[in-house]
Amino acid sequence: MLSIRIEKTDTPKQLPAADNPLKFGTIFTDHMFIMNYETGKGWHDARVVPYQPVVLDPAAMVFHYGQEMFEGLKAYRAADGRILLFRPDMNAKRTNNTNRRLCIPQIPEEDFVDAVKALVKTDAAWIPTKPDTSLYIRPFIIATDPFLGVRPSDTYQFIIILSPVGPYYPEGLDPVKIWIEDDYVRAIRGGIGEAKTGGNYVASMAAQLKAHEEGYSQVLWLDGVERKYIEEVGAMNIFFKISGTVVTPMLNGSILPGITRDSVISLCREWGVLVEERRVSVDELYEAAKNGTMEEVFGTGTAAVISPVSHLRFKDHVLQVKDGGIGELSQKLYDTVTGLQRGQIEDHRGWVFEVK
Ligand code: PLP
Ligand code: COI
Numbered sequence: 001m002l003s004i005r006i007e008k009t010d011t012p013k014q015l016p017a018a019d020n021p022l023k024f025g026t027i028f029t030d031h032m033f034i035m036n037y038e039t040g041k042g043w044h045d046a047r048v049v050p051y052q053p054v055v056l057d058p059a060a061m062v063f064h065y066g067q068e069m070f071e072g073l074k075a076y077r078a079a080d081g082r083i084l085l086f087r088p089d090m091n092a093k094r095t096n097n098t099n100r101r102l103c104i105p106q107i108p109e110e111d112f113v114d115a116v117k118a119l120v121k122t123d124a125a126w127i128p129t130k131p132d133t134s135l136y137i138r139p140f141i142i143a144t145d146p147f148l149g150v151r152p153s154d155t156y157q158f159i160i161i162l163s164p165v166g167p168y169y170p171e172g173l174d175p176v177k178i179w180i181e182d183d184y185v186r187a188i189r190g191g192i193g194e195a196k197t198g199g200n201y202v203a204s205m206a207a208q209l210k211a212h213e214e215g216y217s218q219v220l221w222l223d224g225v226e227r228k229y230i231e232e233v234g235a236m237n238i239f240f241k242i243s244g245t246v247v248t249p250m251l252n253g254s255i256l257p258g259i260t261r262d263s264v265i266s267l268c269r270e271w272g273v274l275v276e277e278r279r280v281s282v283d284e285l286y287e288a289a290k291n292g293t294m295e296e297v298f299g300t301g302t303a304a305v306i307s308p309v310s311h312l313r314f315k316d317h318v319l320q321v322k323d324g325g326i327g328e329l330s331q332k333l334y335d336t337v338t339g340l341q342r343g344q345i346e347d348h349r350g351w352v353f354e355v356k
């Protein structure tokens with residue numbers, strides 16, 4: 001068990017008012033978790049402290065070579081008062097996969113989960129209770145050596161911050177419009193696409209601005225080599241229901257292995273819905289939209305939950321999804337995933353962790 005020192009703030013902030021819409025990622029709680037790493041010493045000095053600025057040397061390697069990673073998960077307040085996390089062990093595993101790719105030291109999975117639990121427990125009063133709200137948890141690691149040579153850092157900070165949030169998209173569960181990008185590329189196999197690191201997100205911003213200007217909320221990326229096969233959306237994985245079968249791009253090294261994606265695939269298979277993880281071409285989507293077999297399209301992610309898509313734009317073509325509303329399967333998945341997360345549906349898969 002990770003030993004964590006807790007230093008509480010003397011000046012707690014005002015909790016958000018009940019009618020605050022909790023715009024995603026704008027409000028932060030009273031405390032943060034920090035743990036340091038040094039080669040030869042390992043991870044040490046785990047502590048929960050008052051939320052405060054991070055002071056770093058301007059030469060800190062994270063500023064220059066982007067050696068950093070982040071995660072995203074949520075805490076939920078069940079109707080009976082329990083505090084629940086959804087599959088935090090998977091975030092711990094993904095952290096270590098990301099770390100391996102970025103030459104950041106491994107963190108014991110139990111320590112990752114203990115750190116999340118300790119911080120959430122300290123700021124439990126900040127977990128919002130209204131429907132579609134939760135406490136977003138953002139763990140991240142930064143390289144802190146003051147050094148301008150290119151090599152992995154010898155020192156790091158692992159930090160966790162918390163933010164009470166409403167829906168990620170202003171649309172909520174209303175369908176979003178997606179732009180299929182045919183010029184910029186986010187990631188390629190062998191690169192860092194499957195790591196959760198800032199570099200993938202800055203790579204996405206120019207296309208996202210372009211899509212926003214055209215009235216689209218998110219960018220759907222194509223593979224970086226042939227620019228023909230679907231990869232994922234800026235902050236979610238993508239699913240298509242075509243002629244009754246659920247199809248999603250297989251994990252190929254350039255896509256983030258989403259935890260919601262994994263959960264959705266398991267649920268569909270339990271329900272007897274056929275799921276195919278394979279390459280999906282834009283041509284196939286174009287055909288399916290044209291002949292009316294594209295029944296549903298939805299994105300999956302921690303921040304976005306299950307997010308229905310009404311239409312996709314590719315070059316000059318608009319690919320319409322059936323009636324453009326919320327599909328039956330999308331709604332069932334949304335209800336089941338959020339029901340499990342909030343303790344309304346009993347968990348028999350070991351997905352729900354209670355914070356005590
Ligand atoms: N893909 C990208 C690029 C993301 O940023 C996210 C969000 O975390 C996802 C997919 C979905 O992953 P998860 O379901 O684990 O949140
Ligand atoms: C998440 O869903 O947790 C994410 O990390 C998406 C984020 C880029 C807002």
